[in-house]
Amino acid sequence: MSDRATLHVFDQAEKEIMKLSRTDKGAVLEFMYKFRNNPDQPGLDLKTLHGDNRLMAARVKRDVRAILLHLGHSEYLLIGVEHRSSVYDDLDRYAYRVNRVTGGIEVMDLKSIDTRPVGVSIIGRHLPSGQLFGAYTDEQLIALGVAEPLLPHVRQLADEAQLLEMAEWAPQLTTDVLFALFDGDTYDYVHDRITQPVQAADQVDVDDLRAAVKRPASQVTTDDEALRFILGESFERWQIFLHPSQRRLVERRFNGAARVSGGPGTGKTIVALHRAVHLARQLPAGIDKPILLTTFNRNLAADLRTRLRALGGDEVLSRVDVVHVDRLADRIVSQYDPRAPKRKLDDIQVPQLWRKFLDTQIGASTWSPEFLAAEWEQVILGQAITSRAGYFSARRPHRGRALARADRDQVWDLSERFVRWLGAQGSWTWRQVAVRAAALAAGSPCQYQHVVVDEAQDLSAAHWRILRALVPAGPDDMFLTGDSHQRIYDNQVRLGSLGINIRGRSARLTLSYRTTRQILAAALEIIDGGAYDDLDGGSDDLAGYRSLLQGAKPVFLGAADWAEESGLIITQLADWGTPRDGSVAICVPTKKLATDVMTRLEAEDIPAVEIGPNGPDRGDGVHVGTMHRLKGLEYQKIIVAGVSDGLVPRQMINRYRDLDPKRYENERQRDRSLLFVAATRARDELAVFWHGTPSPFLGRQRV
Numbered sequence: 001m002s003d004r005a006t007l008h009v010f011d012q013a014e015k016e017i018m019k020l021s022r023t024d025k026g027a028v029l030e031f032m033y034k035f036r037n038n039p040d041q042p043g044l045d046l047k048t049l050h051g052d053n054r055l056m057a058a059r060v061k062r063d064v065r066a067i068l069l070h071l072g073h074s075e076y077l078l079i080g081v082e083h084r085s086s087v088y089d090d091l092d093r094y095a096y097r098v099n100r101v102t103g104g105i106e107v108m109d110l111k112s113i114d115t116r117p118v119g120v121s122i123i124g125r126h127l128p129s130g131q132l133f134g135a136y137t138d139e140q141l142i143a144l145g146v147a148e149p150l151l152p153h154v155r156q157l158a159d160e161a162q163l164l165e166m167a168e169w170a171p172q173l174t175t176d177v178l179f180a181l182f183d184g185d186t187y188d189y190v191h192d193r194i195t196q197p198v199q200a201a202d203q204v205d206v207d208d209l210r211a212a213v214k215r216p217a218s219q220v221t222t223d224d225e226a227l228r229f230i231l232g233e234s235f236e237r238w239q240i241f242l243h244p245s246q247r248r249l250v251e252r253r254f255n256g257a258a259r260v261s262g263g264p265g266t267g268k269t270i271v272a273l274h275r276a277v278h279l280a281r282q283l284p285a286g287i288d289k290p291i292l293l294t295t296f297n298r299n300l301a302a303d304l305r306t307r308l309r310a311l312g313g314d315e316v317l318s319r320v321d322v323v324h325v326d327r328l329a330d331r332i333v334s335q336y337d338p339r340a341p342k343r344k345l346d347d348i349q350v351p352q353l354w355r356k357f358l359d360t361q362i363g364a365s366t367w368s369p370e371f372l373a374a375e376w377e378q379v380i381l382g383q384a385i386t387s388r389a390g391y392f393s394a395r396r397p398h399r400g401r402a403l404a405r406a407d408r409d410q411v412w413d414l415s416e417r418f419v420r421w422l423g424a425q426g427s428w429t430w431r432q433v434a435v436r437a438a439a440l441a442a443g444s445p446c447q448y449q450h451v452v453v454d455e456a457q458d459l460s461a462a463h464w465r466i467l468r469a470l471v472p473a474g475p476d477d478m479f480l481t482g483d484s485h486q487r488i489y490d491n492q493v494r495l496g497s498l499g500i501n502i503r504g505r506s507a508r509l510t511l512s513y514r515t516t517r518q519i520l521a522a523a524l525e526i527i528d529g530g531a532y533d534d535l536d537g538g539s540d541d542l543a544g545y546r547s548l549l550q551g552a553k554p555v556f557l558g559a560a561d562w563a564e565e566s567g568l569i570i571t572q573l574a575d576w577g578t579p580r581d582g583s584v585a586i587c588v589p590t591k592k593l594a595t596d597v598m599t600r601l602e603a604e605d606i607p608a609v610e611i612g613p614n615g616p617d618r619g620d621g622v623h624v625g626t627m628h629r630l631k632g633l634e635y636q637k638i639i640v641a642g643v644s645d646g647l648v649p650r651q652m653i654n655r656y657r658d659l660d661p662k663r664y665e666n667e668r669q670r671d672r673s674l675l676f677v678a679a680t681r682a683r684d685e686l687a688v689f690w691h692g693t694p695s696p697f698l699g700r701q702r703v
């Protein structure tokens with residue numbers, strides 16, 4: 001027989017291959033190529049391993065063998081690469097099963113338990129069994145999706161460290177379930193939140209390995225190109241291995257708009273990217289761009305574009321319009337209203353502009369510039385109100401002071417004059433552009449068949465109106481990913497009132513791929529005490545949010561003053577070996593502090609690279625920026641400095657405490673979320689510093 005074979009590669013095997021020397025990796029690649037062409041060619045020496053006729057070995061090179069699982073017909077799964085001498089040792093160590101719940105194929109090399117130090121303690125030492133999961137029967141654990149061959153080991157687990165060791169090689173669902181139970185979630189909760197979402201969509205035949213390998217729960221690669229990338233190490237895991245709960249969302253057909261939430265690093269952006277590719281591939285070929293992939297700002301959009309190309313290639317990129325939402329608004333205005341002002345002002349300047357307007361155009365006013373700026377931005381532009389009548393009837397849920405009709409009349413007059421004053425200078429703000437674009441888009445034809453939105457929590461009502469107008473309501477029309485715990489701009493919306501109905505189509509991701517358990521625990525303390533919404537008038541939380549990654553405990557340290565704190569930064573960098581490869585970032589609450597840090601680094605001869613509005617200027621050096629600038633980025637190590645009371649939250653918001661308590665709460669919450677965003681950009685290590693009184697958001701960590 002000389003048929004071509006299909007060779008899948010098991011996730012764990014691929015990880016092992018990644019660790020091989022260049023030469024051995026090359027040999028594996030060549031083996032794969034030959035094997036696919038003809039698995040029975042004599043040089044490969046394919047033979048069944050004694051004990052199980054589905055397990056086979058084949059020659060990779062003189063002293064290296066591939067371990068394969070014959071799935072049936074001409075399909076094989078590469079499950080390991082071993083030195084020739086150990087291939088025949090203890091063949092019982094390979095356990096493979098089709099998981100009854102997910103229908104995915106699971107392969108476990110039980111030897112990996114024997115050879116690890118902690119593994120030895122798991123089965124070698126006599127530990128009091130049943131300590132961790134004694135409350136559940138075997139049947140219950142199996143029904144949740146725990147791999148049956150691992151039950152004896154699960155019964156021996158005595159502490160979290162051993163559970164974490166097991167997480168390195170156990171199948172995904174087993175790990176997810178055990179950690180959720182370990183973290184105290186109830187059986188029913190775990191069943192509903194973890195097991196049920198990854199249940200096979202079809203009937204599972206546990207003997208049909210070929211059907212199993214095709215199910216999303218099977219962590220395997222097949223694609224030639226992907227393998228070449230893997231061996232060349234320039235390929236990232238997220239491009240192939242989606243968690244089954246991620247894949248489900250990517251591939252599911254929704255009967256309307258859908259929303260995916262989840263804590264930092266749970267792969268929302270990854271899901272949004274895969275979703276865009278999935279949708280693009282469902283559509284007939286063409287030359288237009290039927291899909292919009294959008295996000296909050298320019299550098300996030302640039303990043304999406306790069307990653308979309310890596311994932312789907314130029315062909316997909318040519319069918320997906322990747323643009324940040326303000327640029328989209330600008331395009332619409334240029335197309336339909338060419339006489340609109342050309343100069344766009346940053347919304348940060350709005351209070352200053354109102355001050356100048358009142359001083360130069362109005363004189364004494366009963367209204368403060370701050371009040372008017374906030375009313376105009378949050379209520380008038382925030383709700384995209386375009387008429388006096390609309391403003392009279394507007395709800396003002398996040399504004400403290402009530403306004404009578406006569407007051408509203410005055411505020412509306414002033415707002416109109418303010419807009420005319422700006423316009424006379426050829427200027428308007430980005431928020432105004434969005435509101436105008438929403439009105440223009442509402443009267444123009446739909447441009448897209450699908451819209452995918454990342455960082456959804458930060459979009460304004462006007463942005464949503466634009467998006468709603470650009471895609472006809474229907475199945476899979478809008479797919480939104482975001483986390484309201486990370487909202488750092490003042491845009492709170494109820495999607496339902498904007499014609500976007502996500503009811504019954506919300507899902508949450510819970511497994512962090514970025515941050516260690518230690519960093520995550522510290523970050524969760526920061527947001528504890530805030531209130532978070534679901535973009536639709538309800539509330540949201542991060543229940544079940546967890547990480548399987550381990551790392552050092554975050555460092556929390558205070559200094560007497562800023563000069564001393566700058567010293568802490570330098571010492572911390574030195575402790576980390578002062579990496580200059582762009583793997584470390586320092587972030588602070590204000591631009592002034594960022595400049596100080598840059599100056600200090602330069603004085604120490606450490607190359608400092610500013611994180612600008614479009615991301616870091618360069619890839620190397622130590623990156624420095626404000627906390628806002630860290631949105632959407634990630635680093636191996638992060639120093640969050642200047643986390644002092646008065647800076648986080650900002651001193652200036654205290655004036656609203658009595659004057660406008662709702663606004664005070666909103667502003668405080670934004671600052672809290674900003675600190676949360678900054679802390680959760682760190683993959684492996686985090687250090688948080690302050691001077692004077694620590695930020696109240698640090699809770700127990702400041703002591």
Ligand SMILES: Nc1ncnc2c1ncn2[C@@H]1O[C@H](COP(=O)(O)OP(=O)(O)OP(=O)(O)O)[C@@H](O)[C@H]1O
Pocket residue numbers: 237238241242243246262263264265266267268269270271483486512513514632634680
């Ligand atoms: N299935 C996966 N396999 C491997 N890595 C993954 C997977 N999903 C996500 N990641 C990695 O986890 C990290 C975080 O992913 P991503 O940025 O999509 O998360 P997010 O939920 O959008 O985070 P945030 O809300 O903080 O912006 C990235 O480095 C990404 O490559």
